[in-house]
Amino acid sequence: MTVKILITRPSHSANEFAELLHARIGPDVPLILSPLIEICHLSPKIPTEGVQTLVFTSAHAVRAFAALKRERHFTCYVVGLATGDAAREAGFEPIEGGGTAQSLAEKLLKDGPAEPILYLRGNHIAFDLADALAQSGTDFRQTVVYDQRERHLTEEAQTTLATASGVVLPLFSPRSAKLFFDNQTWRGRLFVGAMSENVARNVPEESVAMLSTAQSPSASAMLDVVEQLWTSANRLEGKSSAK
Template sequence: MPPLILITRPVDAAKTFAAAVQAELGSGADICIAPLLDIQLLPDLPDLSRYPTLIFTSAHAVASFARATTARDFTCYTVGSATAEKAAECGLSPIIGPGTGRDLAERIVGDAPATPCLHLRGDHIAFDIAKYLNSGGLDTEEATVYRQLPVPLPDAILTRIMQADAVIAPVFSPRSAQLLLDAVPKGSNLHVAAISGAAAGVFAPDNATRIEVAQSPDRQSMLACTATLWSHANRLEGRTGPQ
């Protein structure tokens, strides 16, 4: 069987990334959307009038913000370009970070925006931006505006994984990497495209056949990394990639 590309992002993000992968690799790519997280937006925000500067590290936080208020008069930082796109769509003017929470926090410390800052975040984070900024002298608070609820893989998808000669799995955070590792049957021929070293570090050497870290922590680099792993798996099985 051809390599299976297993996309485990929350459903909307998974569909967007799957479409990009399909466009890149063509009709020969076997793509399976299998979310391991369900996003639950929370209805309430804190009183935003206290915060001249908002920080977003995911598009889900932007969605929660946009649903809860029409206020847009803020200095706005986003972790990277994908989150910035969502912020711009809802009427904010984002300052775009380099792609990771730590790099964004370093940028904000350097800019020294008006405080207090507010980090709008999910219930799980890879890097504690508020703690970093407070230690750097910038008064920063945080608010959880969405939850990330684990979702088990259906039996039909587990069967597809076990039947595949190779499973190409892009992972976009350490938490999603751990959920993938917990969900995939033992012995799967797993090839991981990781958005960061932290995400890659979840996997021990015997957990995956191959692990590649994207050149940059962004969607385009993850697409390129996924395509590279897919082409490599095809070569190993004696197949050719798209012409």
């Protein structure tokens, strides 16, 4: 049977990554898109009066904020490339923080941007920026502007896991990894690509055929990992078929 790639990112991000995979591996690569998380924008009152600096650790937060507020005069810090792209599209001039929330926290402490600082984020976070900055005495505030709601895999995805001899599974967040391995079963070999060590820690390595971690938390690094896993999975599939 053909090895397939299962993408469980939220819809917007899944479609973007699918386009990149088609460009990298080929237009005929079999992709299954089945988000495990649905991004839902919220409508909180965002207390921007007096705020000097905004912080974003996801493109989803940028888009949610941009839908609620027109002001763009703030100093803007973002976690990495993808969030930076979304911030530029929204009209900001972002300062990138190194690709991880931890490196962003270190940059904020080093730069000491004008306060108060307002962190726009999702309901679920993997790294607590507020806690990281707490001992510095920084005037650091938070507003939750979107939720990440759990979704079930589609019937197509569940059938693929039950019948395919090999599935390549890129995972981009600790929560999506936990949701998958807490709730899914699979029959064939599972080849998992993790965006970071934090994501990889939520993968039961003894239960998968292969686990590879991206060299950096970026789309390009994840493309490298998925392409390598795709090659390995098809090589193993070819050997199994030849027996």
